[in-house]
Amino acid sequence: MVINKTDDIKDFVNEVLMSIPDPYGEDIIDELFLKVKGDSEYLRTYNQLVDSHTKRVTNQLIGKYTQRITGLNSHERVQATRGNLNKNYTKLRIN
Numbered sequence: 001m002v003i004n005k006t007d008d009i010k011d012f013v014n015e016v017l018m019s020i021p022d023p024y025g026e027d028i029i030d031e032l033f034l035k036v037k038g039d040s041e042y043l044r045t046y047n048q049l050v051d052s053h054t055k056r057v058t059n060q061l062i063g064k065y066t067q068r069i070t071g072l073n074s075h076e077r078v079q080a081t082r083g084n085l086n087k088n089y090t091k092l093r094i095n
Contacts, residue, residue: 006053006057006061008049008052009049009053009058009061009062009065010061010065010069012042012045012046012049012062013032013062013065013066013069014065014069015042016032016035016036016042017032017066017069017070019035019039020032020035024070024072024092026072026075026091026092026093027089027091028066028070028072028092029062029063029066029067029086029089029090029091029092030080030082030083030086030089032062032066033062033080033083033085033086033089034082034083036085037083037084037085046058046085059085059086062086063089063090066092067090067092070092072092072093072094073092073093073094073095074090074091074092075090075091075092075093076090076091077089077090077091078090078091
């Protein structure tokens with residue numbers, strides 16, 4: 001069995017997404033980062049992921065896995081204005 005080196009990030013995204021009500025809006029990636037920032041346990045895990053993978057890789061993969069898990073498509077890249085964990089994110093939508 002091959003284990004992906006970033007399964008820990010995917011598992012983290014799954015866990016955080018379960019705490020956000022569905023249906024997800026186009027700003028779900030930003031909402032996920034805000035949820036992480038506002039929860040001490042999520043923030044601790046996020047910081048461990050950053051230590052293991054770097055902030056850039058962790059943030060990119062959080063966006064990638066959020067898109068894959070939700071099944072939404074990339075729409076446009078925008079600047080994050082509500083939090084400080086990420087500088088920008090991709091808005092997602094159904095089509």
